[in-house]
Amino acid sequence: MPELEGMFGPEVEEEETLGRRDFFTQIGVGACAVVAVASGIVTLDYLEPKVLFEPSTTYVAGSPLDFAPGVVVPNQEKKAFVIGGANGIYALSAVCTHLGCITRYKSDESVIACPCHGSRFDLEGNVTHGPAPRPLPWLDVSQDANGNLVVDTGIVIARGKVFRP
Amino acid sequence: MTVGEWVRNTSVYRSVIRHGVAPTNRNRSLIIFENLFLHVHPVKVREKTLRFTHTFWLGGITLASTIILVATGILLMFYYHPSVPQAYRDMKELQYVVDNGVFLRNLHRWSAHLMVFSAFLHMLRVFYHRAYRPPRQFNWVVGVVLLLLTLLLSYTGYLLPWDQLAFWGVSVGTNMAKQAPLIGERVRFFLLGGNIVSENALLRFYVLHCVVLPVALLLLISVHIWRVRKDGGVQGPPDDERRSP
Numbered sequence: 549m550p551e552l553e554g555m556f557g558p559e560v561e562e563e564e565t566l567g568r569r570d571f572f573t574q575i576g577v578g579a580c581a582v583v584a585v586a587s588g589i590v591t592l593d594y595l596e597p598k599v600l601f602e603p604s605t606t607y608v609a610g611s612p613l614d615f616a617p618g619v620v621v622p623n624q625e626k627k628a629f630v631i632g633g634a635n636g637i638y639a640l641s642a643v644c645t646h647l648g649c650i651t652r653y654k655s656d657e658s659v660i661a662c663p664c665h666g667s668r669f670d671l672e673g674n675v676t677h678g679p680a681p682r683p684l685p686w687l688d689v690s691q692d693a694n695g696n697l698v699v700d701t702g703i704v705i706a707r708g709k710v711f712r713p
Numbered sequence: 714m715t716v717g718e719w720v721r722n723t724s725v726y727r728s729v730i731r732h733g734v735a736p737t738n739r740n741r742s743l744i745i746f747e748n749l750f751l752h753v754h755p756v757k758v759r760e761k762t763l764r765f766t767h768t769f770w771l772g773g774i775t776l777a778s779t780i781i782l783v784a785t786g787i788l789l790m791f792y793y794h795p796s797v798p799q800a801y802r803d804m805k806e807l808q809y810v811v812d813n814g815v816f817l818r819n820l821h822r823w824s825a826h827l828m829v830f831s832a833f834l835h836m837l838r839v840f841y842h843r844a845y846r847p848p849r850q851f852n853w854v855v856g857v858v859l860l861l862l863t864l865l866l867s868y869t870g871y872l873l874p875w876d877q878l879a880f881w882g883v884s885v886g887t888n889m890a891k892q893a894p895l896i897g898e899r900v901r902f903f904l905l906g907g908n909i910v911s912e913n914a915l916l917r918f919y920v921l922h923c924v925v926l927p928v929a930l931l932l933l934i935s936v937h938i939w940r941v942r943k944d945g946g947v948q949g950p951p952d953d954e955r956r957s958p
Contacts, residue, residue: 592903600907648884702908 605702609689612637612697612713620653620671628687628701629653629660631671636710639687639699640673646680660684673707683707753939758946767949771835776934778828783927785821793873795919797912800875825867832863844948852940855933862930869922872915883910883918 566574607626615621615632622629627642627650640660642651649664659676660669668677673684688703689711697711720726721734732743742756761767792811793803807814836856839845845853872883887910891901906913941947 595903595906597906597913600913602907602909602911648881648888 606698606700608692609639609697609699611695612691612711615697620655622653623699624650626699626701628699630689630697630699633671633710636712637689637697638710639689639701640669641685641687641701641704643684644680645675645682645684651684753935753942755942755946762947762949768947769834769838771831771838772947774831775828775835776938778824778831779930779934781824782821782828783931785817785824786923786927788817789821790923795873795916797875797915800873800915804874804876825870829863829867832860836860839948842948843951849940849944849948852937852944855937855940859930859933859937862926862933866922866926866930869918869926872910872918873922875915880910883914887914 605626607623607628609621609623609630615630615637617632617634619632620629621631622642629640629642631638631640642660643649644651644662644664644667646662646665646667649662651660651662651667651669653660658671660671660673661667662680665679666677667675667680669680669684670676673686675681675683685704686707686709688700688705690698690700691711691713692698695713697713721730730747732740732747734740744751745754745756746752789807792807792814794800804818807818809815839853839856868886872879887901887904890904891897893900902908904914904917905911906917
């Protein structure tokens with residue numbers, strides 16, 4: 549604080565040296581700044597929940613043998629479809645990319661349709677009719693120790709990456 | 714000696730209110746600047762600034778709705794639990810069981826609509842009267858932050874009934890927040906206190922709605938009104954209105 553220097557005594561000639569008063573001022577201001585930043589970090593850390601009592605994002609979809617090409621099995625609770633494709637099995641999110649309604653599979657037309665605003669998707673999740681802005685995400689499919697398919701709705705994978713048992 | 718005079722002469726009264734009652738300009742001034750709440754206002758204002766057509770009282774209407782919202786909001790809090798599914802039941806209880814509950818709830822709701830609406834009109838009025846210009850440019854910025862706080866209060870209050878409208882409104886809104894570059898996902902996680910709209914989200918929105926945002930709003934309203942005095946009183950229609958191009 550150079551403008552304050554004159555107020556507390558005669559002007560110091562050598563400006564290079566740090567006076568005792570300035571030294572302690574800087575220590576004090578620095579300590580306050582460290583405490584302020586640390587409090588911010590601690591508070592942010594506090595606000596981040598460490599244990600979530602949310603429903604599990606995974607579910608067992610059944611044996612891979614159940615998914616011959618053309619089979620579509622929705623899961624209402626987990627909001628996902630498991631689909632037997634020509635090259636393998638894959639899972640689609642059933643949450644419409646427009647405003648988050650839950651889509652339905654229409655077996656007579658072989659489309660996935662949203663009841664809220666009329667969006668339509670083909671069986672690979674591509675938008676065939678708006679207003680949905682993006683295709684349905686593909687979800688992670690794996691196999692558990694018993695050989696059953698396990699879908700994780702929390703993990704989005706690259707489109708077209710089918711699961712081959 | 715009347716009762717009034719006796720009260721005014723007690724030491725208790727004189728320790729609280731120090732100015733006299735004589736109708737002098739000095740006493741009128743003291744009434745304003747010896748009171749914490751009134752002193753944000755100027756001691757004297759021009760008569761024309763009080764006319765309805767000068768400001769359409771839009772800031773005052775916004776402030777009045779804020780006061781109604783604080784009062785009714787505190788009363789609603791006595792019956793409301795921010796938990797699932799109790800929140801929805803409490804809202805229904807307020808509507809159908811609690812005496813005058815439906816009146817207070819609707820008063821809170823309509824005042825909230827009025828507050829957003831009048832704040833917006835107030836902003837338009839200030840803009841068209843060129844009252845955002847120096848020396849009032851900082852108060853315009855304070856006003857923008859106040860508008861933001863008003864909208865956030867509106868939005869956080871939207872979740873509290875925990876009905877379908879609330880749930881999907883907040884689902885859509887927090888998905889919008891997720892679209893922010895880099896920090897979007899984190900912002901959504903912190904707002905909801907998790908990955909889905911559930912109990913944690915309800916509690917967080919409740920604390921924001923009932924404590925954090927109102928405190929910030931009331932502090933900034935004080936600054937806003939105090940700055941009106943500091944910047945030379947309310948600016949109505951500019952004098953050169955007819956001559957300007």
